[in-house]
Amino acid sequence: MKENLNMDKIFRDKLDGFVEEPPAYVWDGIQSQMASRRRSKRIAIYSWVAVAAMLLLAFVAGWYFSQPAEETIPRIAEKESVKITNEVIPGEQKNVHPAPDESGAEEEKDPGALLAAAPERKVTKKERGEKTVEPEGERENVLLALADLEYMERIESAEVKPAGKVETTSLETPKEVKNVSGLRAFENAILNENARHYARKTKEQAGWKMGVNISPGYSSYSASHGANYASNMTYEASDGNSNLSGGLSVQYKANKRWSVESGVYYAQNGQRTGSSPQFYGGRAEASFAPESDEKSYYFNTAVNIANNSLAMNSTAGVIELEAVPKGAEIAANLETAGTYSNSLLTKGELSQVFDFVEIPLYLRYLLIDSKMDVEVVGGVNAGLVVGNNAYIDNEYGEQNIGKTRDISTVNVSGTLGVGVTYALSKHISVAVEPRLNYYLNSINRNAEVNFRPYRVGVYTGLYYEF
Amino acid sequence: MEDLKDIIKECASGNARAQEKLYRMFAPKMFGVCLRYAKDRTEAEDSLQDGFVKVFLNIQNFRHEGSFEGWIRRIMVNVSLGKFRKQYVLQPVEDMAQFEDVEFSDDILAKIGADELMELVQQLPPRYRMVFNLFVMEGMNHQEISEAMNISVGTSKSNLARARDILKHKVLELYHGAKSNANYSA
Structure with missing residues (x-):
């Protein structure tokens, strides 16, 4: 056991300080990815302008031809x-x-909701509420970011936990029950989001x-x-x-x-x-x-x-x-x-x-x-x-x-x-x-x-x- | 440090120059993080790119509580974890074959360079690599790992043991190889 800890430490020390300059095209890739996000936002604005212009043109044409x-x-x-x-x-x-809010209904059916911790649910709900008004491109990000945030919280808490707690947590029955479902809160969020995406896909395709x-x-x-x-x-x-x-x-x-x-x-x-x-x-x-x-x-x-x-x-x-x-x-x-x-x-x-x-x-x-x-x-x-x-x-x-x-x-x-x-x-x-x-x-x-x-x-x- | 705070603020308002500055500051270190979660450089480059895009998109959420490097690093780990979940959803049942316990002294390990250790980690089967990284490098416990990877606590533990076994074997191989090479050249 001690040998393992030593080994871990050596790995940690050596790999933690590992620094390597990434190839230049990675930055180019980041830039173009950011630019395409900005572009899709701009396109959304342009298409509104285009519609307005089209309407105006149609009315002007009507006026012109009626002379x-x-x-x-x-x-x-x-x-x-x-x-x-x-x-x-x-x-x-x-x-x-007016359509009944179906996302609300989904929320109720969500099996993870019964198992997942209440505060976590709250975060997802809020995120989802925001999502409905956000443009398409943003939605995914928010979701990923949401997953991130949950993880960040999790990892953070892991860091302050004493190592000895490893054994006890694994024996806790309620936590095991949570595992049986195989789904955690943020995964449920992803599943729901996927389902929503799938439903929307039919519209988008x-x-x-x-x-x-x-x-x-x-x-x-x-x-x-x-x-x-x-x-x-x-x-x-x-x-x-x-x-x-x-x-x-x-x-x-x-x-x-x-x-x-x-x-x-x-x-x-x-x-x-x-x-x-x-x-x-x-x-x-x-x-x-x-x-x-x-x-x-x-x-x-x-x-x-x-x-x-x-x-x-x-x-x-x-x-x-x-x-x-x-x-x-x-x-x-x-x-x-x-x-x-x-x-x-x-x-x-x-x-x-x-x-x-x-x-x-x-x-x-x-x-x-x-x-x-x-x-x-x-x-x-x-x-x-x-x-x-x-x-x-x-x-x-x-x-x-x-x-x-x-x-x-x-x-x-x-x-x-x-x-x-x-x-x-x-x-x-x-x-x-x-x-x-x-x-x-x-x-x-x-x-x-x-x-x-x-x-x-x-x-x-x-x-x-x- | 005040400088970093300014850069972060600029990044949050979408300043491309500041973003590049931030990237130059953290990319080498984060590339190291991505590398040990990936099976090869290409995958690591991919994670690094996706990770930084996420950093820029979410930087306005950074509250300046705690270290920024820690924050970026968590994003990189999460991106790698996300990739792992996408790629290795269906994992074959792991082979339970055990290596016989190897005599192993940490001195050998200490002599091996970081580059070589990185390579060894990358060569691990995906799940072992992930468990090893999360446990050893991120300091997560098995409960946390089991939730993050959607595996049982037992699997997490046995995966970690297997990862260590494999690494020990490979280190020994490498060490003996190095020794024989040294003999050869002598």
């Missing part, structure tokens, strides 16, 4: 953009309950996500028209349409923050033209109105009768009428403001509806990464017009009266949105995402018509993450 492309002399209904009434979808937000979306929406437009066109145009006491859109979404998560989205969406856009005051625009006179006892409001728009066809200038373009709608009359204009000599009179409302199939290409950025993620989405859509109809809604019901001329089949729109995603399970999540979709080109090719529909919708979706 009329040509200079026109203002006359009757030169330019109009319809204000979006704030449509609140009731019940939408109510579904989103690149992968695919699919979803179905449905959105009640409100569509309207911004439009401007050539002077000549406008003089024969429908009265623009217009408002938007409420409608339903939706589709399939496929997202590819490139990294923790960014993902790319595509899919297929169906959406309706259009405009609704209200009835005009009877004497509006110097068109058909009151006496030509079919029911003279109700003098208030009529749909009263100049129509062009040429080559056996009936055409009417509307906000979104020239409507080709297939026939005179039921409950409507063609009357001659007495004094014309425009160039057309007849007017279509009916007690009803005109609406133009375009059905779009939109193929999006969106970028998504995860702003807030928690149980309830907040994402910013922005991008462009190829909007294919698959339906083009005009309706008159009068006492005979809604009649399809024809279609709008010169509508481009392929159009481009921009989309901007902010969404909240709540994970129901590891794979399934629900998302609520208000989006603005704005057409960047006029969907009408006619040079006199600049018609850009937009739509505001609250997309509610169910997503499956692979």
Whole structure:
């Protein structure tokens, strides 16, 4: 025994004084490791700036594109953009309950908690509390540091313990019980942290996500028209349409923050033209109105009768009428403001509806990464017009009266949105995402018509993450 | 010493120059610590690098109570311990074969250089090396070692005995080798 102690002492003396200059690249390695930590912190700041810049750019672009492309002399209904009434979808937000603090629940289940000393637990708890607000990179450090600290304490106490205590401690039964579990407090902390990391990993890893979306929406437009066109145009006491859109979404998560989205969406856009005051625009006179006892409001728009066809200038373009709608009359204009000599009179409302199939290409950025993620989405859509109809809604019901001329089949729109995603399970999540979709080109090719529909919708979706 | 305090403070506020100064002050000594916990130089360099990164990241937590060198050293030991836990989770059951007791005088040991002793320690099987280091160099008791390494107290004790046995044998080998070499050259 004594021989051993002597041997130990010689080893200790010789090795304790052992000094060796480490190779130079070790310092380089330390520097680059420190630098990469600083960099990841900086990147986090930059990406916030980038998001802000992206939003700003998107709004500036929207503003820019909404300016009329040509200079026109203002006359009757030169330019109009319809204000979006704030449509609140009731019940939408109510579904989103704040997530219960799961880390707290884990804490309770932790088997080590029963065995580990109370003060040690306290340290871990506090550390964990801090961790939730810390950036990713820091988390590990804190954990390692935590392990360190515990060790430091342990080693420190070891140093002041008399050597003779070795035997007695080993016989202490409660301490043995602690060993049986095989886990000590800080290891439990590591295990828990690993488990949390593992759970998060699914979020962080690149992968695919699919979803179905449905959105009640409100569509309207911004439009401007050539002077000549406008003089024969429908009265623009217009408002938007409420409608339903939706589709399939496929997202590819490139990294923790960014993902790319595509899919297929169906959406309706259009405009609704209200009835005009009877004497509006110097068109058909009151006496030509079919029911003279109700003098208030009529749909009263100049129509062009040429080559056996009936055409009417509307906000979104020239409507080709297939026939005179039921409950409507063609009357001659007495004094014309425009160039057309007849007017279509009916007690009803005109609406133009375009059905779009939109193929999006969106970028998504995860702003807030928690149980309830907040994402910013922005991008462009190829909007294919698959339906083009005009309706008159009068006492005979809604009649399809024809279609709008010169509508481009392929159009481009921009989309901007902010969404909240709540994970129901590891794979399934629900998302609520208000989006603005704005057409960047006029969907009408006619040079006199600049018609850009937009739509505001609250997309509610169910997503499956692979 | 006042100087060191300033350097530590500067390091805490992220001053790269101060960090380098601190590194230059402690790296050789700490490399020695890492070396005896590692199986080779590469592993020791790795531990030293990770250890210093941790030192810089946590230096603001140093409370200037007790020796700074002790603090750094504990970090190095913990990094080595962490590496050990990661690498040698699944340890085969140790062979219980015993060397016959060797006649051994401390004079022999005293003659052997630190470099050679370091090499002998590095050549020990990982767990023996760890137990030997923690017990002899860090002054931990078996209870502490068993907790740190997640082994039983008995295992810690037998590992220490085995480590000593192996070291004695190797020292003797080295000594005789040296002697025969000396004879040869004479």
